[in-house]
Amino acid sequence: MKLIGLAGWSGAGKTTLLTRLIPCLAARGIGVSTLKHAHHRFDVDTPGKDSWLHREAGARQVLVASEHRWALMTENRGAPEPGLRFLLSRLSPVDLVIVEGFKRDSHPKVEVFRVANGKPWIHPEDPHVAAVASDLPPPGALPWSPLDDTESVADLVQRFAVDLAAWQG
Structure with missing residues (x-):
């Protein structure tokens, strides 16, 4: 698996x-799973069920x-x-596993940046950002793709994904 x-x-x-990336990569013959970090208390279950x-x-x-489908829910219960x-x-x-979030972890990342968001760039402070997908070229020399060019971003994802077994995170 790559990450x-x-x-x-x-x-x-x-x-x-x-x-947009998932079907693009699937069309290239790449099986994709995702891991999403939730920043708040969330629930996939319905009260009363x-x-x-x-x-x-x-x-x-x-x-x-x-x-x-099947789903396994695990309660942390204080852990x-x-x-x-x-x-x-x-x-x-x-x-390929694409992780959304976990921006403070040490895995390789493509920074997603939108000027209108008004937030600072992440890559100057995060050495694990390997490339940028944004609505304007980033400062510095990182590989860049326009945010709306899915094929180009997919190329970056494939180029910078690392083998999970070799990842030292």
């Missing part, structure tokens, strides 16, 4: 870009399955938030 991240401030367009009642009753894990390497180890093998 690359999309890092940027909220509102930069990471999710929009990612939803059986699985929600199981968790509320104290179950540490609840696995919900149907003919279309620290799991790290990126641990979470990656829970994914089934695939050609």
Whole structure:
């Protein structure tokens, strides 16, 4: 498996870009999984459903399955938030994992930047940013792709993804 991240401030367009990259990479024959960091308390379950009642009753894990998909929910119950390497180890093998968020971790990243967002660049402070996808060229010498050129961003993703087994994060 290979690993690359999309890092940027909220509102930069990471999710929009990612939803364009997945089918683009799939058309190139690359199987993609994603790992998304949530910055707030989130829930994938619905209050009142059986699985929600199981968790509320104290179950540490609840696995919900149907003919279309399955999902495993694990309650931290006071344990620290799991790290990126641990979470990656829970994914089934695939050609490429794209991480959205985890911008403070040490994996290689493509910075997603939008001028109108009014936030500072990340790459001057993060040596793990390998390239930039933005609506204007970044300061410095990093490889760059226009944010709306999905094929070009996909080229950067493929170029800078690292083998997960070799990653020292």
